[in-house]
Amino acid sequence: MTRMDTFDDWGPSATVETLRGRARRIAVIRAFFAARDVLEVETPTLGHGGSTDAHLDSLSLLATTSAGRERLWLQTSPEFAMKRLLAAGIGSIFQLARSFRDGEVGARHNLEFTMLEWYRPGLALDALIDECDALIRDVLERDPGPLTRRRYRDLFRERLAVDPFTTPLETLRQRAERHGELPMQDADRETCLDLLMSLVIEPELGRHGVEAIVDYPAAQAALARRRIDPEDGVEVAARFEIYLQGLELANGYDELVDADEQAARFAADNRQREAMGKPMVDVDSRLVAALEAGMPAGSGVALGVDRLIQLALGKDTVAEVMAFSTPRC
């Protein structure tokens, strides 16, 4: 009989031994940043603004505060508040932040999860990839194989023989339809690319080591700067994602610091939400104001701690490294 069988519903979803392993990895993360002089911060889980990203669903609640009865948003990541600290001149910071995303439930998702987010003013995106790789190695306590960098565009060309930037939409729809067995005749370019990425490319990423994917399509910039790819002259998002063993672990940006551009992206997100029939999200106007006051240029990254610990401890699901996953909360 396994340990899990001896518990009823009240028992933890991770074994006690796993929770000890988890605690040790969390200590490794804190030591990693202490050695690099990166300050640990704590920011609110609730905010007056939420993530407007059309593909993220925020949870919100009504609370009685000094302002009366008002809606507050459970943060999908600590990004906005941490950027306000950057604008206040705090320097390099990190946070282990409980984050919430409605509807994200599955083997590699949990409604609330631990996000490790850190910001490095003045550091180039490429150097942050190296730092991310170093942290992953420390937490795994083993060598996962060499770090490689691949352009998003090259991945699609090599694995699917399509070009995410130039292949006609109709061809992308046909490829997505074939791989996903779902009708895609109305799908836009990004939906086709997201499907091919999730179903075909992602499961194969990071099989032989840490894989950093760089230079995403400009439409997938989120809160990253856009720039012109010097190799092909197309506009790309200055972003990376890190994969290991088919799992997406981290998402890094050369951070957008332009207040007007930030405000425009918030508004565009909410228009897209409206078009998709999703509820509007209150915009974090304090972040826009902070950018107006001036946030130092630099890079930042968010890393899924539960997934990294899952790999470190050789587990199949994030639930197995959490004290109580959502079904047991």
Next chain:
Amino acid sequence: MANHSTNEFKGGLKVMLDGDPCNILENEYVKPGKGQAFNRVKLRNLITGRVWERTFKSGESLEGADVLELDMEYVYTDGDMWHFMKTDGSFEQYAVDKKAIADVEKWLKEQAVYTVTLWNDNAIAVTPPNFLELEVTETDPGLKGDTAQGGSKPATLSSGAVVRVPLFINQGEILKIDTRNGEYVSRA
């Protein structure tokens, strides 16, 4: 019927897909780092028994299927149809055709209780109980004193199924059979 969105999909939910009722087996949520999330869903087509793997954009929905699974006692066959009766005391009977009875025909025993799947009140599938006690109607004579040894032989059962049984089993004995894999379990 109500519509069910992908985030309500879970094992056992019955939905309509391509005009056929399906039973959801697995639902896996997949999402790229940023962007559209999808659900990889495994469904069993309740008409054909085939398993489909389909992808849905998260938030899409499917119409629910009016599917009921009821316990029913097998009563008799008239050669064309197989007749089952509800066990709720109503004596209500359902006729099941050859297509729906499929390979369960060889596991039919009068008065045994089966799960009959109804779609819009029509029987579309029959599932036998996991274990059935059936009589051996034909097999080679048993070997005395061979109870400990391995080895097996075919035996025809009263329902028509042919299963492998140990060498010591004789004609006329009642055996407990696992209908899921057609294997002999024990003497009844």
